[in-house]
Amino acid sequence: MSLECTYCKGELKNGQVSIHGTFGGFMLFGLSHQNLYFKSDSGKEIKILGSTISTPALRCENCGVVILNKTIDSQRPREILNEILTVTASKELQESIMKANPEANIQDEIEKMWVDFYSPQATEFKESFTSDELVFLSEFNDLIASKNWKEIEAVADAKIDSIVVN
Ligand SMILES: [Zn+2]
Numbered sequence: 001m002s003l004e005c006t007y008c009k010g011e012l013k014n015g016q017v018s019i020h021g022t023f024g025g026f027m028l029f030g031l032s033h034q035n036l037y038f039k040s041d042s043g044k045e046i047k048i049l050g051s052t053i054s055t056p057a058l059r060c061e062n063c064g065v066v067i068l069n070k071t072i073d074s075q076r077p078r079e080i081l082n083e084i085l086t087v088t089a090s091k092e093l094q095e096s097i098m099k100a101n102p103e104a105n106i107q108d109e110i111e112k113m114w115v116d117f118y119s120p121q122a123t124e125f126k127e128s129f130t131s132d133e134l135v136f137l138s139e140f141n142d143l144i145a146s147k148n149w150k151e152i153e154a155v156a157d158a159k160i161d162s163i164v165v166n
Contacts, residue, residue: 056069
């Protein structure tokens with residue numbers, strides 16, 4: 001018994017959908033470009049999949065429609081923080097991203113990643129960091145909001161080595 005495509009009534013095949021980051025992709029397109037986003041016609045953009053995460057999916061071999069069974073974004077908060085601080089602290093990385101994407105505004109992209117990431121009320125978020133780190137994150141959140149990028153980059157550079165990803 002197989003499922004039927006809503007669009008063309010073709011047969012849906014089980015599989016997985018994922019986005020694979022490569023080191024080259026990281027250098028060329030930056031981390032935020034490795035995520036899959038969904039933007040509704042009227043609503044705001046939401047992140048569907050982070051890089052290297054996969055999710056069960058169904059694909060119609062007739063018309064090509066893909067249905068994602070999105071359960072939970074399992075990328076760990078510490079990994080995400082590490083990615084954000086890495087891009088924020090590295091001028092070389094930012095320059096190579098801008099070279100490949102002249103239209104991209106790195107600071108806007110970093111701010112967008114941060115807003116997606118920073119969720120101090122969420123249990124998983126709180127459990128991922130020590131109380132000292134949570135204090136730092138709250139201060140860094142205020143700093144991002146101030147858009148003082150010189151200071152933001154300096155703080156990210158000073159902090160990055162202490163954020164150990166297990
Ligand atoms: Zn179909």
